Amino acid sequence: MLMNNLGRLGMLLPFREWANNGVVKKYYKDYFQRLNGGTFLEIGCGNGTGAKIIKKCFSPKKIVATDLDPFMINVAKRNVHDPLIIFETGDATKLKYQTGQFDGVFVFDALHHIPGPQWQDCLKEIYRVLKPGGLFFIYDVSIEYFETFIGRVLRPLYVHPYDSMYRRDEFIDFLPKLNFKILKKEFLSRHFLTVVEKP
Numbered sequence: 522m523l524m525n526n527l528g529r530l531g532m533l534l535p536f537r538e539w540a541n542n543g544v545v546k547k548y549y550k551d552y553f554q555r556l557n558g559g560t561f562l563e564i565g566c567g568n569g570t571g572a573k574i575i576k577k578c579f580s581p582k583k584i585v586a587t588d589l590d591p592f593m594i595n596v597a598k599r600n601v602h603d604p605l606i607i608f609e610t611g612d613a614t615k616l617k618y619q620t621g622q623f624d625g626v627f628v629f630d631a632l633h634h635i636p637g638p639q640w641q642d643c644l645k646e647i648y649r650v651l652k653p654g655g656l657f658f659i660y661d662v663s664i665e666y667f668e669t670f671i672g673r674v675l676r677p678l679y680v681h682p683y684d685s686m687y688r689r690d691e692f693i694d695f696l697p698k699l700n701f702k703i704l705k706k707e708f709l710s711r712h713f714l715t716v717v718e719k720p
């Protein structure tokens with residue numbers, strides 16, 4: 522689901538990079554060595570800072586960073602100039618990539634934008650494009666956040682699929698149903714975070 526202009530404006534603020542950088546450095550560091558030199562996909566890349574952080578930490582061969590919104594892809598292309606990072610528009614529920622192509626797939630705050638039941642299609646697609654032994658890193662919020670006081674205040678200001686957004690446990694419980702193995706699971710103040718493996 523496309524963001525409104527306020528949502529897009531929020532993506533231009535520098536704290537996005539600071540927040541995502543903190544997550545990768547603190548929670549994903551155990552996997553830097555394992556995936557070093559791999560080929561990665563980022564879903565819902567926004568302004569491109571996630572791809573920059575992945576590049577710095579995992580020393581990849583290549584990163585493909587996609588977003589549904591051509592506006593955000595243009596912002597990312599203006600922000601990040603790196604021959605190893607390819608930015609392209611694409612819908613996370615219908616990935617155009619080959620089966621078993623990626624060593625790692627990353628999501629920072631993007632899956633809660635996908636209405637139900639299409640978020641399940643997105644997870645199936647991510648499973649498909651990962652290599653066996655590949656890892657999927659998820660850092661996102663769920664409908665529970667928009668049920669808090671702050672979340673209720675924010676609701677009318679932003680566009681999200683509030684009526685069909687997943688609940689946190691529903692999302693996490695769906696991962697083993699696709700045969701993902703959960704390696705890490707953390708509940709942070711607003712976000713949840715999981716690292717899962719395609720066996």
Ligand SMILES: C[S@@+](CC[C@H](N)C(=O)[O-])C[C@H]1O[C@@H](n2cnc3c(N)ncnc32)[C@H](O)[C@@H]1O
Nearest residue numbers: 522537565566567588589590612613629631634
């Ligand atoms: C909150 S932003 C997060 C951007 C970036 N990952 C970050 O952390 O700064 C969510 C992004 O997901 C994208 N998005 C929403 N639905 C999508 C879909 N079906 N496929 C790919 N990207 C999608 C939006 O266009 C937006 O750029």
